[in-house]
Amino acid sequence: MYKITLIPGDGIGPEVTEAMVRVVEASGINIEWERIYAGEKVIEEYNTPIPNYVIDSIKKNRIAIKGPITTPIGEGFKSVNVTLRQNLDLYVNLRPIKSFKGIKSKYEDVDLVIVRENTEDLYAGIEHKIGDYGAESIKLITKPACERIINFAFNYAKENNRNKVTGVHKANIMKLSDGLFLNTFKEISKSFNVESDDLIVDAAAMNLVLNPEKYDVMVMPNLYGDILSDLCAGLVGGLGIIPGANIGKEYAVFEAVHGSAPQIEGKNVANPTALIQSAIMMLRYLGEHKYARKIEKALETVFIKGEKLTVDLGGKSSTQEFTDEIIKNL
Numbered sequence: 001m002y003k004i005t006l007i008p009g010d011g012i013g014p015e016v017t018e019a020m021v022r023v024v025e026a027s028g029i030n031i032e033w034e035r036i037y038a039g040e041k042v043i044e045e046y047n048t049p050i051p052n053y054v055i056d057s058i059k060k061n062r063i064a065i066k067g068p069i070t071t072p073i074g075e076g077f078k079s080v081n082v083t084l085r086q087n088l089d090l091y092v093n094l095r096p097i098k099s100f101k102g103i104k105s106k107y108e109d110v111d112l113v114i115v116r117e118n119t120e121d122l123y124a125g126i127e128h129k130i131g132d133y134g135a136e137s138i139k140l141i142t143k144p145a146c147e148r149i150i151n152f153a154f155n156y157a158k159e160n161n162r163n164k165v166t167g168v169h170k171a172n173i174m175k176l177s178d179g180l181f182l183n184t185f186k187e188i189s190k191s192f193n194v195e196s197d198d199l200i201v202d203a204a205a206m207n208l209v210l211n212p213e214k215y216d217v218m219v220m221p222n223l224y225g226d227i228l229s230d231l232c233a234g235l236v237g238g239l240g241i242i243p244g245a246n247i248g249k250e251y252a253v254f255e256a257v258h259g260s261a262p263q264i265e266g267k268n269v270a271n272p273t274a275l276i277q278s279a280i281m282m283l284r285y286l287g288e289h290k291y292a293r294k295i296e297k298a299l300e301t302v303f304i305k306g307e308k309l310t311v312d313l314g315g316k317s318s319t320q321e322f323t324d325e326i327i328k329n330l
């Protein structure tokens with residue numbers, strides 16, 4: 001029996017987390033979910049979107065899975081996701097991007113993994129105003145953070161029989177910060193028997209659209225990882241299917257790449273695949289490969305049959321009908 005922190009989140013979060021829970025429970029694995037609320041709904045009561053009990057619960061259970069949480073744009077509180085990643089030192093953001101047979105997209109054989117540094121860079125949101133004249137964001141890149149994320153990427157490639165690691169940067173312009181990332185990448189690549197190369201982030205964006213099958217493991221600083229993950233989601237059918245994991249030495253928090261999609265909140269149309277795939281990653285992290293594969297096979301069957309797909313994938317089924325279909329195929 002596992003005890004896992006479950007954060008339903010905002011927007012479509014509660015719908016996709018409940019769908020995920022139904023599928024995981026129907027697979028037969030014994031999990032006790034500790035439901036913890038964070039985000040918009042708790043601000044009024046606690047004066048923060050992330051009360052202390054959230055961090056306490058994850059520290060106690062060590063594993064969490066969460067729905068997306070809304071972050072106000074251009075004002076308001078700091079992102080709950082950034083706070084969680086920094087407070088729990090979840091330094092890896094792992095996002096596998098893989099084509100599914102049965103899901104229509106322009107590409108058929110995409111199978112790459114984005115390894116995104118998760119604690120620093122511009123994404124840390126260290127900013128200040130310069131009077132009424134402007135504002136400054138600080139792009140902090142440190143050697144230890146580069147070393148651990150790049151080592152993770154090479155070890156991941158080795159352990160998962162991946163052929164190549166590509167370091168993504170903009171060291172031609174940011175010679176000190178991205179230069180540090182690139183130099184560390186080159187240094188570490190020498191100690192692994194894995195093919196490697198590096199690519200400037202703008203070229204990476206174009207090459208991923210032209211020839212995504214050429215890429216395997218891609219490691220990069222935080223902000224580039226945020227942007228290229230969504231680009232890669234678009235290669236294989238959209239944000240509704242891409243999972244993610246935030247991993248540190250002590251804790252792991254699993255979540256989809258997508259956000260809270262407020263436009264479709266409460267309409268029973270959200271695609272829960274991304275969170276279900278995040279749960280598959282979580283089960284593999286726990287060593288529960290049998291249950292992970294069982295759910296993955298059911299998903300594959302539903303996509304190949306193609307009769308009950310959600311609207312984002314060109315189907316007509318609701319979140320609930322799609323979830324029922326997965327459970328039927330377990």
Ligand code: NAI
Nearest residue numbers: 068069070071081239240257258259260261264270271312
């Ligand atoms: P979004 O990912 O919520 O939505 C982008 C587009 O994808 C929208 O058209 C949406 O309807 C669609 N979409 C997303 N997930 C879907 C799903 N499961 N099924 C079907 N369609 C789906 O990104 P957006 O609009 O930029 O952000 C909305 C809010 O979410 C913001 O407050 C943002 O800060 C937050 N956010 C939270 C994340 C997290 O908690 N991990 C990650 C990304 C954004």
